[in-house]
Amino acid sequence: MSDEHNVRGFKVRLDRAYHLDFHLWVQSSEGDSVRIGMDPLGLETSGTLSQLEFAAVGTIVARGEPFGTLEAEKFVGPIRSPLSGMIVASNAEAMASPGICERDPYGEGWFVELTPFDFDGERDQLTEGTVTLVAAFAAKVDDYRRQGVLAE
Amino acid sequence: MTVAGTLRVIDFGTAAPLRSQTYWHAVAYGVSAGAAPTLSFVQPSAPYVSIGYHRRLEEVDRATCTTNGWPVYRRMIGGGPVYLDKGQLFFQITMPMRSIPAARHRALRRLLGPAIEAFRAVGIPAVLDEHLEIVVDDRKICGYGAGQIGESAIVAGNLILDFDHRAAASILRAPSATADAELARLIGRYVAATPADPAAFKAAATDAYCRDLQLSPRDGVLNPIERDRLDELDQRFCSASWLAGSSRPDPDVWQAKIRAGVWMFAARDGDTELVVCVDNGRVLRARLQHPHLNGSRSSIETELAGLTLAEAATTLGRSGDPGTELADLFTRADPGRSL
Structure with a gap:
């Protein structure tokens, strides 16, 4: 089990970086690639996932551009890439059964693997490191609660 | 939600099936590019079928659609395959993404709330139930879908003036005569028309959305960006590859x-x-x-x-x-x- 921290009621794995606005985690994978999945706050705000679709392997995406789409509550929206790069793998099982992303968001429910073009250059957009991550994640949860996005 | 200014109101009137889809998709691109939040209305002039962005085209009974001359268009928002005709008045509320709650269920409650008020204003005792379905008693009276297009969020729904249950069931490709009969029975049981004066509903919806969003109504038309998008959308929605959508695995059942x-x-x-x-x-x-x-x-x-x-x-x-x-x-x- 990876180091996991309970932050304001959400389980946050500390062994990876996060894009807190896009609600995605980023973890080094094989070779130069990173694996990307949805963080628990993203799952909470999306609602029950009914459909997922990811860009084809070989697709090049810029940071902030969609690498896929997600449907929950009959609401279709983009999944924006936290890094620029090329998609090298996508999780077909998650597309076929999006429920695994809710059951195991940090493991079997990953979305895509991407080879970043400039990981070091874009890393400042990600939040990582125990103290920084826990504080930033807690601040995001608090902000959402203030806005009434999450239940108290 | 605080958006100062005006609510653009566009009544597209009666439109051909294709345009009854592409008009409001074009509006979404316009709002994304900076146009005012927009409430729009459209009524299709003829029957057709619309399928949700992620759904498998195989769910639709294409043979039935072809036989009846019903075109099929894939929309960019969610939900399943649906039958549409002139017995349904469609409304769309399109807002900048930044102005709606980040949680989808809250965004939907916020954007459907004024529609509920409009239903009630014309005498239909609609409620938004715990499943986020607009119902009277246990019957669905409004189909809707939602999505983010560019930097805008859109929720599209309908006032069902008259519902052809048999046609609605026939557009779905059921695996057997037994399943087909059960489907038609359930649609007849759980989906209801709520006839009302369309003009009164439009006025009530405009009032409700303006009040809720604290905006002033202003009659509008498509802007140049939206007109350009309309041409592109017309072509996209008619292309076989767009209609086919992405390949998705066949479900077990x-x-x-x-x-x-x-x-x-x-x-x-x-x-x-x-x-x-x-x-x-x-x-x-x-x-x-x-x-x-x-x-x-x-x-x-x-x-x-x-x-x-x-x-x-x-x-x-x-x-x-x-x-x-x-x-x-x-x-x-x-x-x-x-x-």
Whole structure:
């Protein structure tokens, strides 16, 4: 089990970086690639996932551009890439059964693997490191609660 | 939500099927590019079928659509395949993404709330239930879908003036005559028309959205960006590749949703067939076919009614060889998630 921290009621794995606005985690994978999945706050705000679709392997995406789409509550929206790069793998099982992303968001429910073009250059957009991550994640949860996005 | 300024109101009137889709998609691009939040209305001039962005085209009975001359268009927002005609008045509220709550269920409650007020203002006692379905009693009275297009969020729904239940059922490709009959029965039971004066509904919706969003109404038309987008959207929606959508795996069992919480599934394997209607997780009605069921079919069907899907599978499994086979079909049903 990876180091996991309970932050304001959400389980946050500390062994990876996060894009807190896009609600995605980023973890080094094989070779130069990173694996990307949805963080628990993203799952909470999306609602029950009914459909997922990811860009084809070989697709090049810029940071902030969609690498896929997600449907929950009959609401279709983009999944924006936290890094620029090329998609090298996508999780077909998650597309076929999006429920695994809710059951195991940090493991079997990953979305895509991407080879970043400039990981070091874009890393400042990600939040990582125990103290920084826990504080930033807690601040995001608090902000959402203030806005009434999450239940108290 | 605080958006200062005006609510652009565009009444597209009656439009051909294609334009009854592409008009409001164009508006979404316009709002994304900075146009004012927009409430729009459109009524299709002829029947057609619209399929949700992620859904498999194979869900639609293309042969029936072709026979009847009903075109099929893939929209960019969510939900399943639906039949549309001039008996339905469609409304769309399009807002900048930044102005709506980040949680989808809250965004939907916020953007559907004024529509509920509009229904009530014209005498329809609509409520938004716990499943985020707009209902009167237990019957769905408004179909809607939502999505983010560019930097805008759009929710599109309808006022059903007159509903052709038979046509609505016929556009879905059911795996058997039994499933087709159950589908038509459920749509007739759980989807209702709520006739009202369309002009009064439009006025009430405009008032409600302006009040809720604290905006002033202003009659509008498409801007140049939107007109350019309209041409592109017309072409996109007519292209075979857009209509086909992405390749998605075939589901283990055929499923169809009638309204939130009410769905059905059917599976067939040779002479074995199972057709099950589900209401809030419990079997509403089951229809079984198996060459060895002999005289026990009716009693087993009765026994399954009211059970959860897991209980029903266990009950079938206990009833001997044919039951075990049917129980296996039961366990392959996804409880409505992908619908």
